[in-house]
Amino acid sequence: MQRRTGVILAVVVVALLAVGIGAVTFATRSSTLVAAPPPKPAAAFTYDPAAGATGVNPTAPVSVRVANGTLNDVALRDAQGKTVEGTLADDRTSWTASGRLTYGVHYTWSGTATGEDGNAAPLQGTFDTVAPTRQLRGVLNIGDDRTVGVAAPIQIQFDGHVDDRAAVERALTVETSTPVEGAWGWLPDENGGSRIHYRTKEYWPANTKVKVSAKLFGVDYGGGVYGRTDISSSFTIGRSQIVKADANSHRLIVMRGGKQVANYPASYGLASDPDRNTRSGVHVVSEKFTDKRMVSEQFDYDLVEKWAVRMSNNGEFIHANPDTTGVQGSSNVTHGCINLSTDNAKAYYDTAIYGDPVEVTGTPVKLSARDGDIWDWTLSWDQWTGLSAL
Structure with missing residues (x-):
């Protein structure tokens, strides 16, 4: 009876050991089923203006931004291959044009970015700037460094008619060293085109420094007519x-x-x-x-x-x-x-x-x-x- 009891105990121990071994074996097999990490994303570009855009104003902001990667090099070129100057951000995720675009030009992106997946992705796409039917020139009556009297108006004479006068007027600024109340006023067309004057409420204060800026390039005058170029002048009001x-x-x-x-x-x-x-x-x-x-x-x-x-x-x-x-x-x-x-x-x-x-x-x-x-x-x-x- 004692021998049989010992045999039975031995069988139980063996059985338990068998169960334990099975449990260990199952745990080991489970660890091999953990999911593999997802693949890293490729570089993705956002263009401003959008790729394929037409009629873009040449003064509009121009940039490209990359997600899931960094830019290696960026170039924006016109049809003749001339590049537009621009600045790459410190983190190399965006590039912004600093050079001025021109009217009626086809621009093309090029360059590459490296995605988080380690692969190089090409910049590509084009856009076209607006082509005016006519460009109007504005001329200021007071040149740089002149000294003028206290009743002098600032005059801008255009070489054609301006339809959207509000758009033009919004592009005009006058800065003075002495606070002055003044306003722009449109006079009847003369000398072949529209004209606008800036007059102060009272005479200019003597010895005032004046800077006038007319950011006319890119301004839509209406009817397909646009401003030809910016103009500005800095001058002085003399003695009264x-x-x-x-x-x-x-x-x-x-x-x-x-x-x-x-x-x-x-x-x-x-x-x-x-x-x-x-x-x-x-x-x-x-x-x-x-x-x-x-x-x-x-x-x-x-x-x-x-x-x-x-x-x-x-x-x-x-x-x-x-x-x-x-x-x-x-x-x-x-x-x-x-x-x-x-x-x-x-x-x-x-x-x-x-x-x-x-x-x-x-x-x-x-x-x-x-x-x-x-x-x-x-x-x-x-x-x-x-x-x-x-």
Whole structure:
């Protein structure tokens, strides 16, 4: 009985060992069934503008971005193979164009990126910029580093008609060293195209530094017409010189910095003839001549006058006229100009600059839009701001 019991125990132990061995074997087989890691992703590109885009504005942002990888090299080329300058981000996941595109050009991407899967992926795709039916040029009236008077308007003359004036006006900025209230106003088309002026509410503060920028390239003027190029200028407002020209006083007074610096006998336009009146209103000095030929078919004269300072585009000047010296200071006999003696005209001529105001008063006919290109100051501030397209 004891031997049989021992045999039975031995069988049980063997059985238990067999079960244990089986359990270990099963656990070992389970570990071999763990799923393999997923494959790493390939590089994926996002283009701006989208690949295949057409009619793209050349000022629009241009970039390419890669997900699941890094950029090795990037090139954006035009049809002639010229590359557009750009900057690769520090983390090499994006590239942004810094060079300007041009109108009507087919651009092509090239380069590669390495994905997380270790494989190189090519950049590819194209886009086309808009091709205008016409490009308009704008010209500023005041060049860099000039010094102008306190009534000088900023003028932009276009060489064609602008339909979308609001779009153009939004592209214009004026920065000043002294705070100034001013506004842009659209005047009737002249000289073959649209024109816009910037006028301050009051005269410019003396010695103000001014920078005007017109970011016109890429601006849609409407009807397939676009801006040709950006323009800008930096200039200075000079001393404040204002001419007080009261026709009834028969004098011409020059104020500089708020103080009177000259008081000249003068003769103004003949008041009894509306065609010969000097126009009342704020005129603006636009140009000057040591010798100016003046011709009038209406009044049958052809003369050369000395020291002529133009104050409007309707033929009004401040100039020397020896023939009226005898009545200067007592009578108004001219055809609309302001006559001074030769010495006084020369003295005034030497001080006058573009943009100086000449405030004519005491005559029955008002300066108006019919009288020339700078009639900005004939309007009230409310009237002027009403000329804005915005």
